[in-house]
Amino acid sequence: MDSSTTYFDYSDSPYPIRAGLVDVHKDYWQTLAKAGSWFTGAERIAIAAEVRNALQCTFCAQRKTALSPYALQGEHLKGDVLSDDVVDAVHRIVTDQSRITKNYVQSNVQKGFSEEQYVELVGVVVNVLSIDEFHRALGLPQESLPQPVAGDPDHYRPAHTEHDTAYVAMIPPEGAVGPESDLWPERTANVLRALSLVPDAVRSWMKIANEHYLSMEAMGNFTGPNGRSINRMQIELVAGRVSSINECFY
Secondary structure (H helix, E strand, C coil), X not given: CCCCCCCCCCCCCCCCCCHHHHHHHHHHHHHHHCCCCCCCHHHXXXXXXXXXXXXXXXXXXXXXXXXXXXXXXXXXXCCCCCCXXXXXXXXXXXXXXXXXXXXXXXXXHHCCCCHHHHHHHHHXXXXXXXXXXHHHHCCCCCCCCCCCCCCCCCCCCCCCCECCCCCCCEXXXXXXXXXXXXXXXXXXXXXXXXXXXXXXXXXXXXXHHHHHCCCCCHHHCCCCCCCCCCCHHHHHHHHHHHHHHCCCCC
């Protein structure tokens, strides 16, 4: 990552931006630029670029309105770093996530696009899209993507995972132990386990979610949180409305 580049300078923002938001955005851009568990830094940045391409992709717009996502053949608006299957996964998650099926995920696995890669990809997509949408909501330009940092993926996989309610393997609710003991205390909800096949994806997502929404601790405070411009009821109203528009399963 180019140390001479200043990322997320909100000095020209029409609204004051909390320091915590600035910090997590900068921190994630540093994480994005480095090799993860299954993708290199260059590939992770290419995934981030595809998040942005998907929103401008004519084929995605046409496919979204089709009766079936398999009814049309076409070409995505895309770069030249990632395989077609990886690009398609990014674009589906951004533009047509409600029609992703277990068969789709498993068919990619059979073609060599592993569950672990898919989970890391989802982690990058949701974090980059969250930051980009934050900017769009405030009328701010998208942040330029960082330069990749050299390095190889570590191929780390948790020792204890299982296939149960998800399309991919996850750490069991009570299985966040050992190196994964920081992910959640004792048992937790499936929505928090969703990225647990790649523990660092959970860690990155939780840092951003804690600032954009609420920390796990703050969720138990039904009158707060302190330091926010809107109260808890207003936060939940906005979150519920956004989730409905995005066709969130939960």
